[in-house]
Amino acid sequence: KEVFEVQRDFLDDGEEALKPLPMADVARKVGVHVATVSRAVAAKYVQTPRGIYPLRMFFSGGTTTAEGQDMSWDAVRVKLKEIIDSEDKSKPLNDDQLAGELKNHGIKIARRTIAKYRNLMNIPPARKRKQY
Known part of the structure; x- marks a missing residue:
C-alpha cells in the first residue's frame, strides 16, 4: 500500500x-x-x-529536478533513451552533450553516470552510433 x-x-x-x-x-x-x-x-x-x-x-533511488520534482533513476534512464532515440544519427551526442541535454530538461547528472546508464542499456558510445 x-x-x-x-x-x-x-x-x-x-x-x-x-x-x-x-x-x-x-x-x-x-x-x-x-x-x-x-x-x-x-x-x-x-x-x-x-x-x-x-x-x-x-x-x-533518484534525484530532484531543477523544478524540484522527484525523479527516479529509472525515469532518468527513460529520458536518456528518448534523447538518444531522437538525436541526429549522423551527429550522435557524446556523453557530455547528453548530460547537457538532460540538464536542459532540469536533470543534472555527471557524464560518468551517463556512460554508466548508457552501458546498462546496451547503448554504444557516440562514435559507434554514428550512421552515414
Whole structure:
C-alpha cells in the first residue's frame, strides 16, 4: 500500500513517472527492518494496467529536478533513451552533450553516470552510433 501511494503516477504515465522510493523509507513508515521489506518484495510481481512488473522495480533511488520534482533513476534512464532515440544519427551526442541535454530538461547528472546508464542499456558510445 505504501509503495503505490508514492508510485501512483506510474499507473497513468509509465516508468518515467516513477519517483525515488528507498526501501528504508517504507521500512520506517511501516515499522519494520529494511531486510524485512526486501524479503517481502523478493520474487513478487504486481499486475497493473500497464502490465506485470516485479515489485522490487518500484523501489529505487533518484534525484530532484531543477523544478524540484522527484525523479527516479529509472525515469532518468527513460529520458536518456528518448534523447538518444531522437538525436541526429549522423551527429550522435557524446556523453557530455547528453548530460547537457538532460540538464536542459532540469536533470543534472555527471557524464560518468551517463556512460554508466548508457552501458546498462546496451547503448554504444557516440562514435559507434554514428550512421552515414
